[in-house]
């Protein structure tokens with residue numbers, strides 16, 4: 001019952017995405033809303049690069065001692081009256097959540113944003129078992145109305161335009177006047193707030209994700225800009241936190257360092273509007289809060305990644321910067337990736353969680369431009385790991401025969417540098433000669449995938465190898 005994987009159809013998904021004019025309009029805003037703001041926020045903080053190093057080291061340290069910090073975390077949660085449930089896989093995690101809901105006789109569950117919830121397909125599971133889940137993050141609410149997966153890890157509805165949202169509200173909020181004005185983002189947000197307020201008050205259980213789990217205090221931390229997470233976790237009888245094992249960090253001091261890079265990398269803010277630290281259920285003198293506090297900590301294959309080539313992706317703090325800066329994501333959006341996690345981090349994470357046999361297109365959907373690694377706040381070497389997935393795909397003979405033949409052909413030349421130099425020289429000169437009149441090709445038989453969408457420039461000047469040699473001679 002986990003989210004359906006459509007990654008094998010990546011090429012078809014991408015083609016449809018490129019032809020979708022509404023999607024292309026929405027994706028055009030990624031540059032303004034994320035890239036420009038992140039750059040400005042980073043430029044204003046002289047120690048930003050040093051903070052990225054610290055953030056990387058904090059996460060590395062936590063992963064190296066994960067067993068100790070998880071034990072410590074559990075001990076603290078229990079001391080505060082909460083419960084920690086370790087779930088090996090999605091099925092176990094879903095079962096734990098349903099048991100809590102059933103015991104409390106829950107009819108409705110409000111939800112803050114949780115990517116682990118998406119990973120384990122909690123909504124459809126609860127629905128199938130008679131419990132109604134209601135998303136309260138605006139973006140998640142929108143995609144729930146449409147029956148879609150998030151297309152971005154921090155902006156789940158980034159693929160939608162204002163007009164599409166207005167149309168969905170008219171369709172789903174059928175009891176409201178037809179002629180109401182839904183042209184402004186503020187009126188759309190106000191309508192969602194009014195509808196959701198009733199749901200907050202009626203919910204029996206609240207489910208949130210966790211950006212971090214703090215071992216020294218037994219706290220879970222969520223970072224939002226809407227405040228919906230606070231209402232989700234304080235109003236119902238029970239608060240269930242869905243997190244994965246890699247979310248634990250040692251101390252509150254570590255948290256403060258990580259928060260400084262998270263908000264800047266994600267939305268270009270110095271700090272997100274709400275950073276909520278929850279520690280256990282309501283105490284006798286608390287004015288509000290849940291009577292029960294449960295944390296479900298999911299493994300789902302992550303512990304297998306700890307000792308291997310993909311360990312570094314567990315440092316991910318889900319800021320979304322890698323996808324915002326990825327030319328492939330910016331062209332096709334998140335749904336083309338075919339599962340919960342899109343963009344470069346998804347292209348590394350999804351094969352690890354779902355299997356490279358079903359997701360081989362994802363690590364290949366990269367130009368290896370390196371922008372993702374350049375902006376990652378915890379310096380995850382994403383291109384290197386994408387390359388490792390390509391190697392695995394090749395070793396397991398999962399890549400198409402044409403690709404394998406092409407790689408063998410290339411490998412032969414790579415092992416014979418003189419021959420490679422000669423072949424590229426002849427090839428580049430021939431292309432330059434044939435393309436001398438127009439300076440570009442509208443059609444090339446061996447590069448039809450390229451020329452179908454854009455012209456191929458004819459080479460100009462000398463080859464890279466020749467320029468390299470002359471530069472070395474003159475230095």
Ligand code: SF4
Nearest residue numbers: 316317319320322376
């Ligand atoms: S991989 Fe890095 S840039 Fe991408 S979401 Fe994770 S922390 Fe952010």
